[in-house]
Amino acid sequence: MFILIVGCGRVGSSVARSMLREGHEVSCLDEDPESHARLEVGLEKSWEDLGGQFTVGAGLETDALVAAGIDQADAFIASTDGDNTNIVIAQIAQRRYRVPTVIARILDPLRAEWYQRQGVHTICPTRVAIDMLESAVREGAPREAA
Amino acid sequence: MYIIVVGAGKVGWNLTRELLEKEHEVTVIESNRRRYLTVEQELEHNVQYGDASELWVLERAGIQRADMVIAVTGDDEDNMLICQVAREKYLVGQVIARVNNPRNREHFELLGIRPTVSATDLILRLIEHEVPEYGLVHLLDLQEEQLEIIEMLLGQDCGVTGRRVGDLQMPDGSLLISVLRDGKGFVPSADTVLEVGDEVLAVLDPGKEDDLKALFGPAGNGALGNGG
Numbered sequence: 558m559f560i561l562i563v564g565c566g567r568v569g570s571s572v573a574r575s576m577l578r579e580g581h582e583v584s585c586l587d588e589d590p591e592s593h594a595r596l597e598v599g600l601e602k603s604w605e606d607l608g609g610q611f612t613v614g615a616g617l618e619t620d621a622l623v624a625a626g627i628d629q630a631d632a633f634i635a636s637t638d639g640d641n642t643n644i645v646i647a648q649i650a651q652r653r654y655r656v657p658t659v660i661a662r663i664l665d666p667l668r669a670e671w672y673q674r675q676g677v678h679t680i681c682p683t684r685v686a687i688d689m690l691e692s693a694v695r696e697g698a699p700r701e702a703a
Numbered sequence: 704m705y706i707i708v709v710g711a712g713k714v715g716w717n718l719t720r721e722l723l724e725k726e727h728e729v730t731v732i733e734s735n736r737r738r739y740l741t742v743e744q745e746l747e748h749n750v751q752y753g754d755a756s757e758l759w760v761l762e763r764a765g766i767q768r769a770d771m772v773i774a775v776t777g778d779d780e781d782n783m784l785i786c787q788v789a790r791e792k793y794l795v796g797q798v799i800a801r802v803n804n805p806r807n808r809e810h811f812e813l814l815g816i817r818p819t820v821s822a823t824d825l826i827l828r829l830i831e832h833e834v835p836e837y838g839l840v841h842l843l844d845l846q847e848e849q850l851e852i853i854e855m856l857l858g859q860d861c862g863v864t865g866r867r868v869g870d871l872q873m874p875d876g877s878l879l880i881s882v883l884r885d886g887k888g889f890v891p892s893a894d895t896v897l898e899v900g901d902e903v904l905a906v907l908d909p910g911k912e913d914d915l916k917a918l919f920g921p922a923g924n925g926a927l928g929n930g931g
Contacts, residue, residue, distance in 0.1 A: 617780070
C-alpha cells in the first residue's frame with residue numbers, strides 16, 4: 558500500500574514509522590523541513606535509506622501533493638495541526654484524486670461528527686479523550702463511594 | 704435579509720457598514736479579541752467575538768435563519784469551510800467567499816463554493832484595464848456558463864482596423880457583441896468597419912483569448928501589444 562501522510566508532527570511521524578515498518582510505502586508531506594528529523598527519531602538508518610519519502614510543502618498546494626505522490630496513493634492521512642487544513646485536503650484527496658482511503662484528524666468534536674456524516678472518515682482525539690476521561694471518572698467514582 | 708459576515712478586517716468591517724446602511728440585518732464575527740474590541744466600538748451588537756469555523760459560534764450568531772453568509776477572513780481554508788458548512792449543514796441560500804490566494808480558487812470550486820471574490824484577481828484586472836498596451840481586458844467570467852467577456856481597444860497598429868466585421872475570421876467559439884465608439888455603444892453588423900480607437904467587446908469560450916489576441920494584434924507580428 559502507498560500511504561501519503563500530510564502533516565508530520567507527533568501523530569503523523571509516528572504513524573509514518575509504524576506503516577513503514579509494516580512494509581508499506583510511505584510518503585510524508587510537511588511545510589517544515591525540520592519535521593524530517595522528528596520522523597527519524599528512534600530509527601537506526603535515515604528515513605530515505607529505509608525507503609521512506611519526504612517532501613517539503615503545504616498540503617493545499619497542488620504541486621506539493623503531486624510531488625508527494627497523491628496520484629498513486631492508496632491511503633491519505635491528513636494530520637496537520639490545523640483542523641481546517643485537514644478537512645480541506647481530505648476532501649481534495651477524496652474528490653479530486655479519488656484516493657480510496659482518506660482519514661482526517663479533526664480536533665473539534667462537533668465538526669468531526671458532522672464531516673464524518675458527510676462521508677469524510679474522521680478521527681477526533683478530543684472525542685477519544687472525553688470518552689476516556691468520562692469512563693475513568695465513572696469507574697473511579699463507586700470505589701470512592703464504597 | 705439577515706446576513707452573517709465572517710471576518711471583521713478591512714473588507715468585513717466596511718462591508719458590514721455598507722450592508723447596515725442598506726438596512727439589512729447583519730452580524731459580523733471576528734476571532735481576534737483586539738480587533739473585535741475595536742470594531743465593537745462602532746458596530747456594537749452587530750459584531751460577535753468567536754471563531755466562526757466552530758459550529759456553535761455560527762449557531763450563536765443565528766446561522767439557522769441566515770439568508771446569506773459572506774466569508775472574508777484572511778484565511779482561505781476558513782472561508783472555504785465556513786461556506787461549506789453554511790450551505791450544506793445549515794442550508795443557507797447564498798454564500799460568498801473571499802479567495803486570498805488565487806491559486807486556491809480551484810479548491811473552492813472543488814467544494815462547490817461560488818461565487819468567490821479575489822481581491823488579487825480584481826487588482827490584476829484593474830492593472831490590465833489601466834495599462835492600455837496590454838490590449839485585452841477581462842471583464843467577466845461566467846464560470847457556470849463557461850463563457851468570458853473581454854474588451855479590446857483597437858490601437859494604431861491593430862491589424863483589423865479598416866476592415867469589415869463580416870470579413871474577420873473570428874475564431875470558433877467567439878463573437879463580437881458590441882463596439883464602443885466616441886462614447887457610444889452599438890451592436891456591429893457584418894458591414895461595420897472597425898476604426899482605430901474603437902473598444903470592442905467579445906464573448907468567447909474560455910481559452911480562446913490567445914486566438915483573439917492574434918487576430919486583433921498589430922499587422923505583421925500577429926500579437927496584441929507586448930504584454931506590458
